[in-house]
Amino acid sequence: MSQVEKIFMPSHPLEPGDRYGILSNFEPGIRTLPAGFQIAPPFRPIPVDIVLEKDVAVTLRDGVTIYVDVFRPAGSEKVPVIVAWSPYGKGQGTSSSVMGVFGLVGLDNSVVSGLEKFEGPDPAYWCAHGYAICNPDIRGVAHSEGDSVLWDRQEGRDCYDLIEWLAVQDWCSGKVAMSGTSYLAVSQWFTAAEQPPHLAAINPWEGVSxxxxxxxxxxxxxxxxxxxxxxxxxxxxxxxxEDILAEADRFPLMNDLWENKIPHFENITVPAYVVASYSNTLHTAGTFRAWRRMASQEKWLRIHNTQEWPDYYDEANVEDLRRFFDHYLKGADNGWEQTPRVRYSVLDLEGGDRVNQPAREFPPEGVASTKYYLDARSRTLSPEVPSGEATADYDTQSLPGLVSFTARFDEETVMVGYPKARLWVEAKGADDMDLFVLIQKLDAYGTPLQQFTVPNQGGVVHDLTEHGASILRYKGADGRLRVSMRHLDETLSTDAVPVHSFDRIEKLAPGEVVDIEIDLLPIGLAFHPGEQLRFVVSGRSLLGPMMPGLREYTPANNGQHIIHTGGPYASYLQLPVKVG
Known part of the structure; x- marks a missing residue:
């Protein structure tokens, strides 16, 4: 592939407003925040004296200068440092926008000091336990020089330079780690792949890869x-x-630009504590992908049953993370290496979730990929291929615009791992299809079961998640595919997880029936006797946008979608069923 140039647009100028916190002004210098200091009334006071080095200039390898804030314990002891790399303002923890996010999900602002970066580690906690925190304004953000890029190997190189600068500061022990959720997780894949010598451990807590x-x-x-x-x-x-929308419009097929936004997983060898969930429609696939493909021999995976922000700031989880960092950054002989390599959750959706289930791998041992065949005549899922061929169809321009298939379980059934669908499909009146699929759990009476992932379950969150805001309410595992992009990447695909190459367009001819594979998000789901699974194939998204206020995607569908089942067209849903 030839090298493709990025597309840029002017940045928004810095201007007063709700997006900026109390520490957002450019004020280089060193000050000490005394124990008991409280940045603003909603936030927790800091428990120890903290030295704040504000707006410190760091020069990157290409001569660009970025500015960072460093919070470190007062005193002369050398300490390790944790980096929170993102474009979100380094003083944004006290902004009304971040406080509003905490309010939306039901987190009290008193769980943090307000000194943390959005989605990053809190200096109040970490400085009290002998760590420094570095909050950078990355390339092109705020007063830092250069042009911003979005989730790119350039960020890995930039963060490499920052890590190596931090490691030789007179207050630093020479050990550097990274932590944080979402953007702060994504940047860790790229940075670790560059292998900075002083990066001792990473903690990606849900992020695309x-x-x-x-x-x-x-x-x-x-x-x-x-x-x-x-x-x-x-x-x-x-x-x-970087104008990521203009790039997506101009380059709809995989090329060098998009390849550059996939980290070199095979170069990630640093110890890693990875945190994932089944329910984040933005982050789930990417977190599990990186976990599977990264080369680290010392890697741990914990799959929780909530949303990343409540999980990240949960006191017990912070303590758990500190055991990991103490082991790798301070050499503590604390038994961390005895922690199960995988701790997974099994969702019940009726109040009986099981969390921290130990395993050596994911999917855990004893999981069998089991095919449930679609039957268009009975609209059921069955372990046997229907003998007769049949079709189910829907009109993409009218309701209901979908078809469903159900299975009832006579005995306790647990699924943990990667589902996929293999379908034989046809378009009538069109040469392409945008297909959406969903696995739902139904109770014994056929009622769909759902579960909020956040502590706030009030009226507003009900409204927001009725259609959309899927990261706040879990409704099942979903997948999607534009059928003309069905070509599989044979080097990356496995039987459990199909991977599409996205490097060619293969339109449908009239009357042509093609078989496709669609990967769905991983699941951990328990079905009790009498409960049911519903598999939905639709011409529109069944979950809506992932966050409140986002523009909803309009599928490029026309005509009819026809799903072929049985006989030579043995469409099936493959599910990871735990045996025994």
Whole structure:
């Protein structure tokens, strides 16, 4: 592939407003925040004296200068440092926008000091336990020089330079780690792949690992609602920022630009504590992908049953993370290496979730990929291939615009791992299909079961999640594919997880029936006797946008979608069933 140039646009200028916190002004210098200091009334006071080195200039390898804030314990002891790398303002923890996010999900602002970066580690806790925190304004953000890029190997090189600068500061022990959720997790894949010598451990807590497949063109569809929000509201500065929407529009197929936004997983060898969930329609696929493909021999995976922000700031989880960092950054003989390599959750959706289930791998041992065949005549799922061929169809321009297939379980059934669908499909009156699939759990009476992932379950969150805001309410595992993009990447695909190459378009001819594979998000789901599974195939998204206020994707569908089942067209749903 020839090298493709990025597309840039002017950054939003810095201007007063709700997006900026108390520490956002450019004020280089060193000050000490005394124990008991409280940045603002809602936030927790700090428990120890903290030295704040504000707006410290760091020069990157290409001569660009970025500015960082460093919080470190007072005193002369050398300490390790944790980096929170993102475009979100380094003083944004006290902004009304971040406080509003905490309010939306039901987190009390008193769980943090307000000194933390959005989605990053809290200096109040970590400085009290002998760590420094570095909050950078990355390339092109705020007063830092250069043009911003979005989730790119360039960020890995930049963060490499920052890590090596931090490691030789007179207050630093020479050990550097990274932590944080979402953007702060994504940047860790790219940085670790560059192998900075002083990076001792990483802690990616849910984040995409392939910008094409996870963010802008999932399933080959240009669903750019969240990409627009990232572009428009996260890069504020004096120069230019990457226009990810223009790139998605100009380059709808995989090319060098998109390849550059996939980290070199095989180069990630540093110890890693990875945190994932089944329910984040932006982050889940990417987190599990990176976990599978990274080369680290010392890697741990914990799959929780909530949403990343409550999980990240949960006191017990912070303590658990400190055991990991103490082991790798301080050499503590604390038994961390005895921690199960995988701790997974099994969702019940009726109040009986099982969490921290130990395993040596994911999917855990004893899981069998089991085929449930679609039967268009009975609209059921069955372990046997229907003998007779049949079709189920829907009109993409009218309701209901979908077809369903159900299975009832006579005995306790647990599924943990990667589901996929293999379908034989046909388009009538069109040469392409945008297909959406969903696995739902139904109770014994056929009622769909759902579960809020956040502590706030009030009226507003009910409204927001009725259709959309899927990260706040779990409704099942979904997948999607534009059928003309069905070609599989044979080097990356496995039987459990199909991977599409997205490098060619293969339109449908009239009357042509093609078989496709669709990967769905991983699941951990328990079915009690009498409960049911519903598998839905639809011409529109069944979950809506992933976050409140995002623009919803309009599928490029026309005509009828026909699903062929039985006989030579043995369409099936493959599920990871735990045996015994």
């Amino acid at each position: 392939d910008v094409y497949r996870d963010l802008v063109l999932r399933g080959g569809m240009p669903d750019t609602g969240f990409a627009r929000q990232l572009r428009d509201y996260s890069f504020w500065g004096h120069s230019q920022k």
